[in-house]
Amino acid sequence: MAGMEGDDAGAALDHIITQFNTYEDYLDSQITTQDLYYLENEEMARQLVELGFRGSGEVLKREDFIARKLAAEATRLSERHQQKTLSSAGKEIKDTFLKALAEREEANRSGKMASIIFIRDRNARGQEVSAYIDYAHRLKVDEFDIYFSGKKKLFPRRSDLSFYNWDRNICCMNSSPNYQVIAENPCGLLFKNKSDRKIINVDPKVYPGDNTTRTPIETDLYLQVVIYDHVLRRKL
16 A cells, blocks of 8 residues: 555555455445446456556555455454353353463463362362362363353362362372372472473472462352462473
């Protein structure tokens, strides 16, 4: 676009791509009634505009129009796919814990982060249970739409990294695709990330580990919730 530079030119081109469905529609917008009067042929008028003999200003080339149209469509589809992939997308979430999960969902799905969720609560029998949950793994095996919509609670399972029933004194430990459980250790329960091999220490009195932050969450859904966010630094 003549006389435009940088962002202004880009914005003008984006406007053209949005405004016109086809390149022919764009060419038609450059044709005047006077052109049609003298030429008496719409197709010839389009050709003259495309060649730069008619129209106002610099004419966008056909290949540029098509390339930008395809790029815009790809971006739109990518955004739709992203929204479709995220279980929290488009939902009105009020609880602080569910909001915290929603904020971390994309990073855990994409592998930028590997969060461990500690939940302590009472089961249907009134027994106190707790677990350390591999969030990224649960996102792959669970349908989180029902959690984010409030139809069901994310709850400790015996298949989680670590599960403990405080009333019955039942303990289960399982490594996951993201974490190795280190139980026999003087420092207490540890989790070793399988990607960067960093250690996550869940003892609240000590440093949680490199690239890891410990965040207690106040929520009405559970007796206690703590999220350990481990950021994965991938080599370029």
